[in-house]
Amino acid sequence: MKSNPRTYIVSKKLDDFFSDVYAIMNFIGRFFRQLGPPYEWREIIRQCYMVGWKSLPLISVTSFVIGIVFTKQSRPSLAEFGATSWLPSLVAIAIFRALAPLVTALIAAGKVGSNIGAELGSMRVTEQIDAMEVSATNPFKFLVVSRVLATSLMLPVLMFYMAFISMVGAYLNILSNEDTSFTAFFIKALEKISFLDFFSSLIKTIVFGFSIGIIGCYQGYNATQGTQGVGRAANFAVVTSMFVVFIEEIIAVQITNWFR
Amino acid sequence: MHKKTRYTIEDKHADIVIRNLHKSFGTNTVLKGVNLDVYKGENVVVLGRSGTGKSVLIKIIVGLLKPDSGSVIVLDQDVAALNDKELLQLRLKIGFSFQNSALYDSMTVKENLEFPLLRNSRNLTKAEINTDVEEALDAVGLKQTINQFPSELSGGQRKRIGIARTLIMRPSIMLYDEPTAGLDPITSVEINSLINEVQERYNTSSIIITHDLTCAKATGDRVAILLDGNFVQTGSFEEVFSVKDERISSFYEYNFIE
Numbered sequence: 001m002k003s004n005p006r007t008y009i010v011s012k013k014l015d016d017f018f019s020d021v022y023a024i025m026n027f028i029g030r031f032f033r034q035l036g037p038p039y040e041w042r043e044i045i046r047q048c049y050m051v052g053w054k055s056l057p058l059i060s061v062t063s064f065v066i067g068i069v070f071t072k073q074s075r076p077s078l079a080e081f082g083a084t085s086w087l088p089s090l091v092a093i094a095i096f097r098a099l100a101p102l103v104t105a106l107i108a109a110g111k112v113g114s115n116i117g118a119e120l121g122s123m124r125v126t127e128q129i130d131a132m133e134v135s136a137t138n139p140f141k142f143l144v145v146s147r148v149l150a151t152s153l154m155l156p157v158l159m160f161y162m163a164f165i166s167m168v169g170a171y172l173n174i175l176s177n178e179d180t181s182f183t184a185f186f187i188k189a190l191e192k193i194s195f196l197d198f199f200s201s202l203i204k205t206i207v208f209g210f211s212i213g214i215i216g217c218y219q220g221y222n223a224t225q226g227t228q229g230v231g232r233a234a235n236f237a238v239v240t241s242m243f244v245v246f247i248e249e250i251i252a253v254q255i256t257n258w259f260r
Numbered sequence: 261m262h263k264k265t266r267y268t269i270e271d272k273h274a275d276i277v278i279r280n281l282h283k284s285f286g287t288n289t290v291l292k293g294v295n296l297d298v299y300k301g302e303n304v305v306v307l308g309r310s311g312t313g314k315s316v317l318i319k320i321i322v323g324l325l326k327p328d329s330g331s332v333i334v335l336d337q338d339v340a341a342l343n344d345k346e347l348l349q350l351r352l353k354i355g356f357s358f359q360n361s362a363l364y365d366s367m368t369v370k371e372n373l374e375f376p377l378l379r380n381s382r383n384l385t386k387a388e389i390n391t392d393v394e395e396a397l398d399a400v401g402l403k404q405t406i407n408q409f410p411s412e413l414s415g416g417q418r419k420r421i422g423i424a425r426t427l428i429m430r431p432s433i434m435l436y437d438e439p440t441a442g443l444d445p446i447t448s449v450e451i452n453s454l455i456n457e458v459q460e461r462y463n464t465s466s467i468i469i470t471h472d473l474t475c476a477k478a479t480g481d482r483v484a485i486l487l488d489g490n491f492v493q494t495g496s497f498e499e500v501f502s503v504k505d506e507r508i509s510s511f512y513e514y515n516f517i518e
Contacts, residue, residue, distance in 0.1 A: 122365075131362035134322050135376035135429070136351040 027218045030140060031148060040146050047150030051112050052157055058107055063162040066099060067091070067169020075177070084178075085188075091170040092189035093197070097256075100163040101201045102249055105208035108155055109241035113216040116147055117237030120220025121230035129221070144221060148213035155209030156202050163201075200256040207248055212241045273300050274333075275433055275465040276321060281330035283316055290316050292489035293330070298433075298465050303455070305468045305480030307511070312486050314469040315359070318435040321467070322354055323347050335432060352380055355426030355464070359438040361418040363410035369421055370406045373397070373428050380429065396424040399461065400454060416447035423454060427462065434458060434466040440475045452478040473511075485511070 008015045071091050078084050120143060123129050132139035171185045216237040223233040276298035283291040290313030298304045308314050319325040321332055323339050332339045337350055363372050373393045377384060384392075397403045400420040410418060419439060426434065439455060440448040452475055458464055468479055476483050477497050484494040487507055493500045501508060 126360055126365075127358045127362040128364055130319075130324055131356070131358055131364075131425075132375075133324060134351055134354065134356040135380075135425070136348045137376060137379045138348075 023222075024214075024218055027221075028214060031145060031214060034138070034141050034145055040142050043142055043146040044149055047146050048154050050115075051108070051150045052154035055108065055111055055154075055158060056161070058111060059104065059158055059162050060165055062103065062107060063100070063165040064169040066103060067095070067166035067171075068173045070094060070099070070166075071170040071173040087174060088170070088185050088189035089192040092167065092193055095163050095166045095170075096193050096197050096201055098249075098253075100159050100166060101204045101208065102245070104155060104159040104162050104205060105212065105245045105249075106242060108151065108158065108209070109212050109245060110238055112151060113212045113237040113241040114234045116151075116213065116216030117219040117223075118230055118234040120144075120147075120217060121223030121233035122220075124221060124223045125226050125229055140221075144214075144217040147217055148210060151209040151213030151216075152206050153209070155212070156205040159201060159205040196256065196259055200252065200259075204248070204252045207252070208245050211244045211248060215241045215244060274298060275300050275335055276467070277331075277333040278317075278321075279331045279333075281317070281320065281332065282328045283313065283320065283325065284328055290489055291320075291327075294486075294490060296484060296491065296494075298467060300465055301459070301463050303459055303466045303468060303479050303481045305470060305476040305483045306486055307471060307473070307476050307483055308486035309471060309511070313489060314471075314486055315437050317486070318356070318437060318467055318469055322351060322356055322435060352429055353432045355423075355429065355431035355434045357419070357423050357426055357434065357436045357439060359441055361410070361422035363413075363418055363421060363425070365410055368407050368409055369397070369402075369413075372410070372421065373425050376425065376429050392428055396428040397421075399427055399457070400424040414447075416443055416450065419443065419447075419451055420454065423458065427458065430462065431464060434462075434464045436466065436468045436470075438470055438472075439468060440470065440472045445474075448472065448475065449478070451475075455479045 071087060074087060074090055075084060078087055078090065120129075123143070129139045129143070132142065167186070167189060170189075171180075171182060174180060174185060219233040219237040219240070223229040225232075274297040276296070278294055278296040281291050281294040282289070290311075294317065296304070296306075306314050306317065316325060320327050321334060321339065323342070327340065334350060335353060337346070339347070339350070342350060363369075364375065367375065370393055373396055374389055377389055377392060393406070394403060397406060400423055402417060402420050402424070405413060405417060405421065410421070413421065423436075423439075434455075436455060439451050443451065455466070455468060456479055459466060468475065470476055480497060482494060483497050483500045484491045485500060485508055486492075492505065493503055493508060
């Protein structure tokens with residue numbers, strides 16, 4: 001019997017895109033429906049440790065380098081106008097408003113997003129998720145809710161940590177050029193940082209964390225086709241997360257500027 | 261080795277009743293009106309070539325897949341009519357042993373076994389949980405592996421731990437998906453014995469999915485042959501293979517003569 005060829009509303013690619021968007025929206029809806037108690041506390045704490053503690057070395061090195069490099073690169077431009085005294089404020093604004101949230105999110109998308117995508121993908125193709133389901137356990141709650149909560153909670157913590165280490169890097173660079181105390185540097189740096197800067201960065205990183213977690217979980221949870229599918233899930237988790245983080249950053253900047 | 265069947269159909273009460281079950285994946289129809297009864301305390305072996313829908317059948321029984329049409333009644337409950345909560349309750353009475361064991365990689369053997377207990381028997385004390393874990397490990401003869409990770413176990417040990425994880429909830433029904441696949445003949449014999457021990461010790465009704473005739477012979481009270489999406493023959497091992505059907509005899513010859 002000859003089967004009817006499938007018809008598409010516009011094109012296969014566009015149909016697939018909207019199907020994926022619909023599936024992700026459903027996945028997010030399922031997350032919120034299952035957010036209530038009882039909570040898998042042990043798993044949430046384990047995931048916070050994996051997301052937060054295990055990312056510290058990479059975040060530390062990256063933020064320290066960013067602090068030094070950004071300060072070093074900014075100095076000549078400010079020196080031209082004799083405004084090197086503005087350097088701490090300039091660095092602080094750049095770090096708190098943009099660099100720390102964005103770089104933390106990009107590092108997390110690469111490290112945490114790929115890890116979640118690969119881990120859940122591997123669990124899916126080796127039937128571990130099915131095993132949880134048949135043992136009368138809710139795998140979505142155990143695997144997805146705990147991971148998304150962990151990324152949403154830990155990314156703001158990592159962001160503030162990154163901002164602090166970047167400022168230390170910036171201070172050391174300034175110290176190599178002029179004599180200033182750590183306290184004086186921080187007072188000068190933070191006087192230009194408003195509550196709105198802190199608050200917007202905090203909300204932004206919670207949203208980034210949620211997106212990274214949910215995308216990684218979605219890709220892994222729905223992985224198919226064996227080991228190839230695991231690789232694809234990890235890859236898509238990183239690429240999609242980064243893309244979404246950039247889009248969210250643009251939107252967040254617009255919204256923050258309305259309030260400023 | 262033949263199974264010495266201790267089982268008799270006394271009251272003819274079926275724990276699993278499958279009627280006119282259909283399932284397709286796209287244009288590929290794997291089950292075409294399957295009917296099967298599994299009686300209390302009975303081991304039914306479903307034999308068939310790879311890709312004939314054997315695993316699909318047991319995944320439908322446990323509600324992991326939905327059938328296109330037909331009904332599956334498990335312990336007097338229609339699986340398709342159950343809501344999520346009722347399905348979870350039913351699953352507590354069903355043990356599912358996966359083809360590749362599906363042990364949780366990030367957990368030790370103890371944590372693997374505790375996992376269903378902690379989530380479904382919340383009023384158990386730590387001591388009671390430990391006792392249950394040790395008892396289940398004792399039943400599969402692997403007490404010494406309690407603190408090991410799945411990656412440190414052999415294929416046969418993983419299968420046994422997978423079975424222990426299902427036994428810990430004391431199921432009424434056991435579903436085994438290819439229990440001897442990928443194992444050497446000696447370990448396969450051990451797994452076959454374990455399946456029979458589980459039947460005797462826990463009085464479980466079981467479906468054993470396999471294409472291994474030695475396993476079928478050793479564990480099955482009844483054998484059902486799935487070909488082209490339907491059962492073509494059901495009965496004892498001897499009855500099934502005494503029928504003059506080229507499709508069945510070729511299956512036998514490939515297994516035992518080659």
